[in-house]
Amino acid sequence: MIRHGRWLVFTSLGAAMAIGGVGCLGSESDDSSASNETTTMVSALSLGDALPGTNAAAFAAAKANFGQTETQADGLGPIFNERSCSACHSVGATGGAGQNIERRYGTLTNGVFNGLGATGGSLRQLFGIGGFTPSPGLNCQSGVDANPAPGATIFAGRVTTPTIGAGLVELIPDATIQAIAAAQPAAIRGIVNFDTVHLTDGPFVRGQTRVARFGWKAVHASVTDFAADAYLNEMGITTTSCAAGQVVSDFATENRANRAATNAVINGCPDDDKPGVDDDFAAENNNCAGGLTAVQDDVANFAFFMRNTAAPVRGIDNSNGRGLTEFNREGCNGCHVTTTFTVNINGQSASFQPFSDFLVHDMGALGDGIGNDGDSVAVTRRMRTAPLWGVRFRNALLHDARTSDKGVAIQAHAGQGAAAAAAFNAATSAQRNDLLLFLSSL
Ligand code: HEC
Ligand code: HEC
Numbered sequence: 001m002i003r004h005g006r007w008l009v010f011t012s013l014g015a016a017m018a019i020g021g022v023g024c025l026g027s028e029s030d031d032s033s034a035s036n037e038t039t040t041m042v043s044a045l046s047l048g049d050a051l052p053g054t055n056a057a058a059f060a061a062a063k064a065n066f067g068q069t070e071t072q073a074d075g076l077g078p079i080f081n082e083r084s085c086s087a088c089h090s091v092g093a094t095g096g097a098g099q100n101i102e103r104r105y106g107t108l109t110n111g112v113f114n115g116l117g118a119t120g121g122s123l124r125q126l127f128g129i130g131g132f133t134p135s136p137g138l139n140c141q142s143g144v145d146a147n148p149a150p151g152a153t154i155f156a157g158r159v160t161t162p163t164i165g166a167g168l169v170e171l172i173p174d175a176t177i178q179a180i181a182a183a184q185p186a187a188i189r190g191i192v193n194f195d196t197v198h199l200t201d202g203p204f205v206r207g208q209t210r211v212a213r214f215g216w217k218a219v220h221a222s223v224t225d226f227a228a229d230a231y232l233n234e235m236g237i238t239t240t241s242c243a244a245g246q247v248v249s250d251f252a253t254e255n256r257a258n259r260a261a262t263n264a265v266i267n268g269c270p271d272d273d274k275p276g277v278d279d280d281f282a283a284e285n286n287n288c289a290g291g292l293t294a295v296q297d298d299v300a301n302f303a304f305f306m307r308n309t310a311a312p313v314r315g316i317d318n319s320n321g322r323g324l325t326e327f328n329r330e331g332c333n334g335c336h337v338t339t340t341f342t343v344n345i346n347g348q349s350a351s352f353q354p355f356s357d358f359l360v361h362d363m364g365a366l367g368d369g370i371g372n373d374g375d376s377v378a379v380t381r382r383m384r385t386a387p388l389w390g391v392r393f394r395n396a397l398l399h400d401a402r403t404s405d406k407g408v409a410i411q412a413h414a415g416q417g418a419a420a421a422a423a424f425n426a427a428t429s430a431q432r433n434d435l436l437l438f439l440s441s442l
Helices: 025-030 035-043 056-066 166-170 174-183 223-235 286-291 297-307 322-329 406-411 415-426 429-439
Strands: 101-109 112-114 154-159 194-196 209-211 241-243 246-248 341-345 348-352 360-362 382-384
Touching (some): 056 297, 166 223, 166 297, 174 209, 246 286, 322 429, 360 415, 406 415, 406 429
Antiparallel strands (some): 101 154, 241 246
């Protein structure tokens, strides 16, 4: 089925929604105004529930697709990390963070980053499908990515980030993020990352330059682009889509184990390295004839699910507000900004507090050392300010999941985060305790 117009617009419920940070649990009982009902309704949401105004049947179907276990017959592999999106995105709710720590590699060549593209690229795929028979009598082998990649000298772990509330983040105007950067003091000023939009969907148009905000390094601007990227790189499922009558094959090239010619391509087996082998949506739709714009069905469903999950609802702050004061005093809000963003989604106004500037910062020794080919070492140390909403549901913190202890995570801040770590270390134990209580309410 060809899917058009996934940016569903529903009739407004007539009231502004208070989501996450604004309608926090502690304040609703002493507010008898009309907005109280809305707040109470939204506060009743559990992690991973749909945004108010989302079509329930469409959400359930998209969520099921996000949780669907794929097989070789569906296009899984030849190399992959997991069989479904929710196999990794599962902590607290479908779409949550994960325990799965991916492996990234690279090396420095003449002082600049080299992602070892010739031997499999900087992301390691853990599994291979092994033997496969693309046509009768043709017995092929996927091979597996070598660990470590040949020549690698830089090793990084990346734990799964949550996608909950991603549809709200996606709609923060580029100019808002750029203005936050401009207003930051030079010592902690973040860098705005940009991406060129791949898939035309909703307000995103292929070829546009937009502020990238998703992932540990802020690499993509839209959840649709991230979904197609994840389908390919985590599950080995290639797709094509259509943008204004043009075939988009950016996510149509299979990964081969370490890119070795002898791995996926053995004994005359076809190189599964061309568009459409898994789901050539464009070909199925007459190569986008008639100016068609549509995203491949699964990718569209993943995007629909992610962009219609509500923000994590705030928990109770047992520091009685002192922790937030401490958060600001120690300079945490320099990057984990306390800004309440407001966007329009499902025909309604939604406000949320993700506690991130969605900028990347030079985090010194905490940076993971991974970048794009040609990046300087300083650029490879840049990490996106981790959004702190929903951090109480998390059990694996920092990009490599090195700790579950929030205090340890704070003390690991280096580079532009070093002053905040020092302020935390210099605080009294009562102040630290208040700060940690506040974080546990997010
Ligand atoms: C093998 C585990 C794994 C699977 C399977 C997986 N992901 Fe992820 N996901 C991750 C990791 C790890 C990250 C962080 C990646 C990074 O930034 O390096 C991530 C990040 C994301 C993000 C960015 C969230 C943010 O705000 O930073 C989105 C969106 C996403 N994944 C969507 C998907 C979709 C859709 C699927 C299924 C097609 C999927 N993922 C499958 C591990 C996985
Ligand atoms: C210079 C910007 C900056 C400042 C200031 C800063 N952080 Fe962070 N914070 C980051 C970045 C970037 C990350 C992600 C780092 C990584 O994992 O590589 C992060 C990660 C975290 C995490 C882990 C979240 C997760 O998803 O794993 C916590 C908790 C945290 N910060 C709390 C704080 C607190 C509390 C303060 C104040 C004491 C603070 N931060 C100050 C930039 C900052």
